[in-house]
Amino acid sequence: MPGPDKRMTEAEAVAELSSGMTVGIGGWGSRRKPMSIVREILRSDLTDLTIVAYGGPDVGLLCKTGKVRKVISGFVSLDSIPLEPFYRQARQDGTIEAAEWDEGMLLLGLTAAGWRVPFLPTRAGLGSDVPVEMPDLLTVKSPYAEPDSGEFETLLAVPALDLDVAFVHQNRADMSGNSVWLGEDPFFDDLFVRAAKKAYVSCESVVATEELAGLADVTHLKISRLDVAGVIEAPGGAHFTECPPDYGRDETFQKRYAATGKSEEDWEAFRTDFLDIDEQGYQAKVSELRRANS
Amino acid sequence: MNTSETTATRRADVCAVAIADCFAGDGERLCNPIGNLPLIGGRLAVATSEPHLALTDGFYTLIDNVPPVGMSEAERLENRIVAHWNPYREMFGLLWHGRRHVMMGATQIDRHGNQNLAAIGDWKQPKSQLLGFRGAPGNTINHTTSYWVPKHGPKVFVESVDVVSGVGYDRAAALGPVASRFHEIRRVVSNLAVMDFESDDSDGVAVMRLRSVHPGVSVDEVAEETGFDLVVEGEVPESRVPTAEELSMLDQVDPSGNRFKEVPDQ
Numbered sequence: 393m394p395g396p397d398k399r400m401t402e403a404e405a406v407a408e409l410s411s412g413m414t415v416g417i418g419g420w421g422s423r424r425k426p427m428s429i430v431r432e433i434l435r436s437d438l439t440d441l442t443i444v445a446y447g448g449p450d451v452g453l454l455c456k457t458g459k460v461r462k463v464i465s466g467f468v469s470l471d472s473i474p475l476e477p478f479y480r481q482a483r484q485d486g487t488i489e490a491a492e493w494d495e496g497m498l499l500l501g502l503t504a505a506g507w508r509v510p511f512l513p514t515r516a517g518l519g520s521d522v523p524v525e526m527p528d529l530l531t532v533k534s535p536y537a538e539p540d541s542g543e544f545e546t547l548l549a550v551p552a553l554d555l556d557v558a559f560v561h562q563n564r565a566d567m568s569g570n571s572v573w574l575g576e577d578p579f580f581d582d583l584f585v586r587a588a589k590k591a592y593v594s595c596e597s598v599v600a601t602e603e604l605a606g607l608a609d610v611t612h613l614k615i616s617r618l619d620v621a622g623v624i625e626a627p628g629g630a631h632f633t634e635c636p637p638d639y640g641r642d643e644t645f646q647k648r649y650a651a652t653g654k655s656e657e658d659w660e661a662f663r664t665d666f667l668d669i670d671e672q673g674y675q676a677k678v679s680e681l682r683r684a685n686s
Numbered sequence: 687m688n689t690s691e692t693t694a695t696r697r698a699d700v701c702a703v704a705i706a707d708c709f710a711g712d713g714e715r716l717c718n719p720i721g722n723l724p725l726i727g728g729r730l731a732v733a734t735s736e737p738h739l740a741l742t743d744g745f746y747t748l749i750d751n752v753p754p755v756g757m758s759e760a761e762r763l764e765n766r767i768v769a770h771w772n773p774y775r776e777m778f779g780l781l782w783h784g785r786r787h788v789m790m791g792a793t794q795i796d797r798h799g800n801q802n803l804a805a806i807g808d809w810k811q812p813k814s815q816l817l818g819f820r821g822a823p824g825n826t827i828n829h830t831t832s833y834w835v836p837k838h839g840p841k842v843f844v845e846s847v848d849v850v851s852g853v854g855y856d857r858a859a860a861l862g863p864v865a866s867r868f869h870e871i872r873r874v875v876s877n878l879a880v881m882d883f884e885s886d887d888s889d890g891v892a893v894m895r896l897r898s899v900h901p902g903v904s905v906d907e908v909a910e911e912t913g914f915d916l917v918v919e920g921e922v923p924e925s926r927v928p929t930a931e932e933l934s935m936l937d938q939v940d941p942s943g944n945r946f947k948e949v950p951d952q
Binding site for chain 1: 746747759771773774775778781783795804805808809811812813814815816817818819820821822824825826827828832848849850851852853858860861862863865866868917
């Protein structure tokens with residue numbers, strides 16, 4: 393039997409959010425980010441969000457537009473441009489609260505939430521300033537003796553990252569949320585989905601369920617409809633981040649975005665040109681730019 | 687060494703072999719240098735002295751060949767012999783398991799090898815936000831780490847780092863022998879010298895020691911460019927110069943000479 397039809401628009405998905413919620417965003421840096429959803433959040437009146445991400449321009453844009461109270465991240469970077477200008481500005485101006493975890497800790501926090509356990513232990517973070525600067529991170533003593541020393545080892549207890557909502561972008565999905573990624577790394581999208589009370593998948597195109605297993609080997613069918621509340625068909629939805637093999641990162645556009653960090657006037661122009669318009673208008677502008685540049 | 691050989695030795699090549707030598711004895715594990723010169727030196731190690739090391743393709747696979755640096759995305763995909771799928775979650779598994787030696791950069795590093803790449807100033811509201819902690823805490827507490835510093839100076843080699851992202855020997859010692867049993871900061875290679883931690887302070891904690899100075903660099907110069915008292919024991923040897931085989935391999939690994947742009951001849 394086919395699963396239920398969960399197709400919806402970005403606006404319908406974002407309407408499920410309320411201010412103060414904890415929102416997870418899939419992808420990694422400037423790679424396969426659900427940017428059409430992020431753009432929709434920018435147009436909303438939401439505030440005080442806690443964002444959990446391996447951050448890229450999603451986090452930068454949400455910080456710049458005043459949507460964020462707190463960012464919990466493994467890093468925030470544009471990859472080809474190492475420092476995200478607006479996250480950096482928000483940190484230096486003190487306009488957001490930050491939790492900067494070791495990259496691997498984020499994987500554990502998301503996994504713990506998905507498994508419905510309060511924490512997962514790790515050695516990562518011990519001895520560094522992560523638990524010093526973020527004293528809400530606590531340690532746990534192993535109940536088992538370490539065999540060689542007989543000691544009961546102390547480990548960092550990474551708290552579960554329980555998300556109200558998660559957004560991820562996949563290459564293809566069916567109308568019920570069974571999804572397939574076609575690049576070389578699933579990143580942590582499946583973990584974000586399981587860590588959330590409600591998860592939404594945007595995708596390059598919605599296909600029939602029987603087509604999914606033919607698009608890649610079955611190990612790429614990483615997200616199941618059981619965990620998905622809504623499916624948004626968003627061709628070009630990850631732009632300007634990469635979404636291989638459908639498209640690479642739009643480096644020209646990313647450079648232009650990053651440069652607006654140096655001039656409020658340029659930012660306002662960027663905002664007017666690309667963010668104060670709807671997704672259809674955005675995609676039309678991007679196509680226009682691409683034609684002009686080619 | 688005669689004069690003509692000295693003149694022919696280029697500083698970037700000395701740095702590259704010093705980096706390659708960091709991985710000596712590592713055998714079969716992931717050699718994971720991050721950055722321009724580290725990549726060149728790491729790949730040189732695999733191509734010469736440590737052929738069983740594995741490399742990454744820079745992204746999501748481990749490869750069993752030594753491609754040149756500085757390739758386009760299409761060339762990168764063409765010039766790799768994929769041996770293993772290694773997406774980020776798998777990389778965390780690999781590094782928590784410990785069969786990896788990473789070489790990272792450092793905006794600041796202190797005498798015990800504490801590294802900062804996170805932020806300058808107070809972390810809570812930094813004067814300058816840098817990369818954040820990234821993977822440095824997990825790397826340093828789980829497996830061997832070395833560092834590369836392209837511009838040795840007192841603002842990098844500091845008395846005390848603003849934020850500890852990579853764990854140094856004093857922090858590791860404070861955790862006790864069990865929690866720190868996988869911790870090893872092996873070397874720091876800079877454009878001037880090679881440092882190691884094969885010396886202890888009065889508390890028995892490993893401290894940075896000048897291991898060798900690159901040809902043309904004096905011990906005094908390194909001391910002046912270091913913001914803390916670097917341990918100097920007896921006569922400090924000169925860093926070794928590349929062999930003919932290494933020089934030819936360096937030209938294959940770095941055909942466009944990226945290493946000379948990062949480390950110009952003095």
